[in-house]
Amino acid sequence: MKKWILILQLFWTFLKIGPITFGGGYAMIPLIEREVVEKRKWVDMEEIAEIFALAGTAPGAIAVNAATFIGHKIAGIRGAIVAMIGVLLPTFLIVLILNLIFLSIKGNPHVDAAFQGIRAAVVALIAYAAIKVAKTSILDVSTLILMVSMVVMMVVFHWHPILVIVSGALLGIFIVKIKELFSMKLPSDRQNKSQIKSHNEKMSS
CATH class of the missing domain: 1.10.12 (Lyase 2-enoyl-coa Hydratase; Chain  A, domain 2)
Structure with missing residues (x-):
């Protein structure tokens, strides 16, 4: 029973991260770190830095790779699968919906202005992630x-x-x-x- 609760926690944790992250996998790093290190305490800073390094060297998106590695470390194969699905599902659904309404929002000045602000904020997220990882990597x-x-x-x-x-x-x-x-x-x-x-x-x- 406890293992299934852990599986559900893994799925919900990564399901929450996907919809609120803009700018790709590297922008997810601070949120993943906050959830699995600071909040859940599933891994420590050294382990998460190693996971991000490994996820960055493997083919594919770093956020998906990191979620898979973390899920496997915490709950084995099942954990890896549900963590990967959790981080992918929101993005898939959002992209599908945006694709359906893309033609109606394309060229809208308010949308363009919003994405300019989002891109600038993403730079801050990536810089923050780099600083956090550097603390455990630059020895x-x-x-x-x-x-x-x-x-x-x-x-x-x-x-x-x-x-x-x-x-x-x-x-x-x-x-x-x-x-x-x-x-x-x-x-x-x-x-x-x-x-x-x-x-x-x-x-x-």
Whole structure:
């Protein structure tokens, strides 16, 4: 019985996220994080950062991938299926309805103005998601330099995202090997987690 309740909670959680998110999968990241980390406490920040990283490297939309991974982690195959359906169903229905009325709203100045505001707000959502993920991903100077380097490669040299991901993985292995060779201290996710918790406690006090 408890497992079915959990399945329904998973479905309802992701069903709520879909209709209120504009701008694609990356804009869903802050809402997914709020629901599964802060509200439900199904996973912690380190786990959700790893899930988003994995979801971003896999083919398909990051929100659908992330929902599937989270659902599987929490409730196995059934959880993965209902989470995926939950996040997809509202978007499918909304797009279907919009398609039916598209011709009547096309060119409407009020609609155009609304979407201009929505696009600007989406930038804020994506920036917020990047900041939250960065707190658990940038662990030291080397990871900071790696992040900045990959941004430069994409912005200046227009690297393909797959090339950025593969390069990041190879450089990450190389950095760890160099640090091990020179007996340098490796960054710890656990240590980073405690630093974030301490920082948040200071901010709230």
